[in-house]
Amino acid sequence: MTVALTTPMLLAAGPAHALLPNRSCGTVTSADSTAAANLNKVLTGKLRGSMTAYRLSCARAIADATRARGLPNQAAVIAITTAIVESVLENNPNKIDQTSVGLFQQLDHWGSYEQRLDPAWSTNAFLNEMVTLYPNNSWQNQQIGVVCQRVQRSAYPSRYQPEVADAQRIFNALTAPAPASKVHLEIVGADGGMWNTDGDYAAGEWSGSWASLGGTGLKALASAVTGNTMHVYAVGSTGRVFTKDANYSTGQWSTDWAEVPGNIQGATALTASVTGNKVHLEVIGADGAMWNTDGDYAAGEWSGSWASLGGTGLKALASAVTGNTMHVYAVGSTGRVFTKDANYSTGQWSTDWAEVPGNIQGATALTASVTGNKVHLEVIGADGAMWNTDGDYAAGEWTGSWASLGGTGLKALASAVTGNTMHVYAVGSTGRVYTKDANYSTGQWSTDWAEIPGNGAGATALTASTTP
Template sequence: MSKHFPKFLPVAVATAALLAPLVVTATSAHAALQPDRSCGTVTDADTAAAASLNTVLTGKLAHAMTAYRVSCARAIVTATRAHDLSDQAAVIAVTTAIVESELRNNPNVLNYTSVGLFQQQTWWGSFEERLDPAYSTNAFLDAMLRAYPNGGWKTQPVGVVCQKVQVSAFPSAYEPQAADAQRIVAAMTPTPAPAPASKAHVSTVGSDGAMYTTDGDYAGAGWSGRWVPVGGSALKAVASAVTGNTMHMYALGSTGRVYTMDADYTTGQWSGTWTEVPGGADGATALTATTIGNRVHLNIIGSDGALHTTDADYAGAGWSGSWVALGGSDLKALASTVTGNTMHVYALGSTGRVFTMDADYSTGKWSDAWTEVPGGAGSATAITAVATGNRVHLSIIGSDGSLFTTDGDYAGAGWSGSWVAKGGSGLKALASTVTGNTMHMYALGSTGRVYTMDADYTTGQWSGTWTEVPGGADNATALTASTTR
């Protein structure tokens, strides 16, 4: 498209044409106002972006973004990028359009001869050109480049540049909208999807009561081949959960109190010391942790044999500071996982049968009671759970010391109703995690060594045999596993 722009007007003419904020005078002439012109196809993504922006905008368009306004902002940003200019230029253009038209491609001549997104008057182009989002944006940008021929617009405040181009009678109106323009332009930039989780972190409690960890890269280098000591003493159980690219480790100390430390796998740094989880839990015998967003839900079996839970917001308020009792009696082991916004907790009862209850964090409601997982498992000694999509894969060590597994489809068919034997002997503890659509199972053998096998839920195939995790761990008494990028 031609980027035509007429010569600058004489100062006297420009002064006579000063732009004021859009004002509609209630006269009969406005009884048949034309509807706003399209800025392009309004998409479902525009609707979603509007809803998101309405939670963060603070200026003139606070709580007023619509899918249509997003489509107009998108047209401005698209034209700016096609003009081979940075998103800083788009922020300047969107700031101007917020002030001049509230991001509406308005065809009604309400202030002198101004129309369109930038309320441009007749010397900017024909009536239809000024209502073409690409043309009007390019005209604005060309004027900006002429006003700052050596790129000076890049170092000036947004409001100063807007005023330089618009020559408004209200020069202070622009800068207060710049922050919102920045948010709107950012919403037009797709966020790259994070790399999928491919690195497994398996942690154990060694024979000395301290924690050890090893890493396996399922997308590349494989296992590190060594177990790194991470500290602690007289630990009895461990669990882990991930927010972002940070693994949060939880452990029961010698008196059943709950402690935590972190490993940031972006920097490779551990927090260095164990700190107690607030709330004063004591006498706990088992624990499990899972994540929804930036919130970790940590569950324990208390000294009373019942389930207790606490939450930590790792993006804000921190720990809730209290343990909430959720019922049950004589529970022996715990596991948990998430589908959607619902946490599923699984426990072994006094006879080794498997029970479950849910917490829906969309509503804040827990299910009323424990219910038994179908299939008639009994005398189980350990349990673990992970999810791929809406399907939970629940695994136990049976009374014969081997692995059994069952599946629950939380979006459809429910539980399979049977426990499938997967082999092994003398197994003592379980953990599981997921990369892609593959579940990785880890178990402690009879001598406390760590073994693994996989289930690929794309093909429905298990790897078939247990293999030892490299590094020579021995006499481990507990384990947990998580994945990060």
């Protein structure tokens, strides 16, 4: 007899398989959290508002593997674009789509399970396929989304190109230089030699002493940084120009002063600025005009000559860079302030000197620093106090006035920027060194001048530079 089952049969559910956690891509730092938060303000694709410190660490692993092969940066952007689409930059060990796992969701035929979950191995597997498909680096001439698709052979080829802009933003965040936090301050002391002290603004402390670095009869100083090396330039007793280096990776200074090639003599003031690995050095010559020479530290050579850039009766110099344009500022014979530009994309200097707006007169010294596209210019006025004006090169305008920031009997100025804070350093009437800050996030200056620790006195000139 057949018995009808009128009650539905209940099937006992088996135990669910919990997803495995994402594999590590390497060390995640507190700086990654900050960078991820900043990226979330600008990302527009799949990761819009979803970047995390972990995902950034995975992008770094991809970029590091790419650069280890010596490939151009575009290769890293291609690989990061692919990983955004395939895994949202997560090293996923779960076989969700057939047998694919990892940053690039590579199937079994790519390699073993563990190999595909190794960020360096999987990135190199991707790159091996790319360079095989595009011999002689021909991938550089293709649209990035097209290259991603040809390597991955996705069923959704249109998904890659929209993520390229975000991949570039992520790569830029990974390769941005560490923010400067250390200031290196050099003075010409009462003995005519150079002395140094260092301030760490991240730690909130100075070394507390001044160290002698030699030299005799020095008249003026300037400094510039390429990589982790600081180059100090000094006008010697006869107006010739010398340089001495400090490698801040090792903390070592070069032993001797070396003359800057070109046989300049009679210089009275100087300034230095950097574009890439090139230092642009300007002096006021014996004729009262400005002269220029350039040093390429990547190539290990100087231009070997000095070119006259005009001007008469110049008294002091400062310089700053926005984009690829170097702005030189000079105090003229009556203490008015003028500027002249060099565009280092084209190698062209502006023909004429232009007066900085605001009608300052009687200036005796000046310094310039940059935050973004803004140049902050300070001078010592006829009253011995410090005065400030700002120029916005993105907007193409100056404030048009000079504001007094106090001080009496000031003799020399230098400035440096850490974060959004500009630090101005001044030699006071007795040769002691003081500092005053401007926070350009708030636009506020500190009220008082503070003396630099170390009990230095008798300084006649100074320069300041920064390293991370």
